[in-house]
Amino acid sequence: MVDEQERLLPIANVGRIMKQILPPSAKVSKEAKQTMQECATEFISFVTGEASDKCRKENRKTVNGDDICWALGALGFDNQADAIVRYLHKFRVTERDKAVSNKPSCSRNSQDKDEEKESSDQQAEAPSSSKLHVLELSH
Numbered sequence: 001m002v003d004e005q006e007r008l009l010p011i012a013n014v015g016r017i018m019k020q021i022l023p024p025s026a027k028v029s030k031e032a033k034q035t036m037q038e039c040a041t042e043f044i045s046f047v048t049g050e051a052s053d054k055c056r057k058e059n060r061k062t063v064n065g066d067d068i069c070w071a072l073g074a075l076g077f078d079n080q081a082d083a084i085v086r087y088l089h090k091f092r093v094t095e096r097d098k099a100v101s102n103k104p105s106c107s108r109n110s111q112d113k114d115e116e117k118e119s120s121d122q123q124a125e126a127p128s129s130s131k132l133h134v135l136e137l138s139h
Helices: 010-019 030-059 065-074 078-101 109-122 130-138
Strands: none
Touching: 010 030, 030 065, 065 078
16 A cells, blocks of 8 residues: 555645745644645545546546546636636647747748748738737637
8 A cells, every 4th residue: 555645745835835824923733734734635636537437437547637627616616717717728829839839940941931921921911810819819
């Protein structure tokens, strides 16, 4: 069996999270940190177990963020599920934007430059998809 301390979230991390919401002068007892450590670990295990059962029924081996969101809703944590769905969407958009901006540029020859100029002339007539995406998000 796995050692109890290895199964639990790191207590320093739990304490740090707890202190973030408290006033700067507040203190958190060791007992409070340990209680929250056990509760948070149990909650994560509970939700992950539900998501894992869903994946097993669907013959999948990997639990993903959508599975966690589904499990939260299935277990009655609708408010938390809604918040996590919004966070997951923002996270995916950010990761996609990072991936696009980190693509290595290839060396270009004169033919590539000519094609790029033609393409940019055509794009000047209509807004780019990235501009449309920004417009959609602002409405």
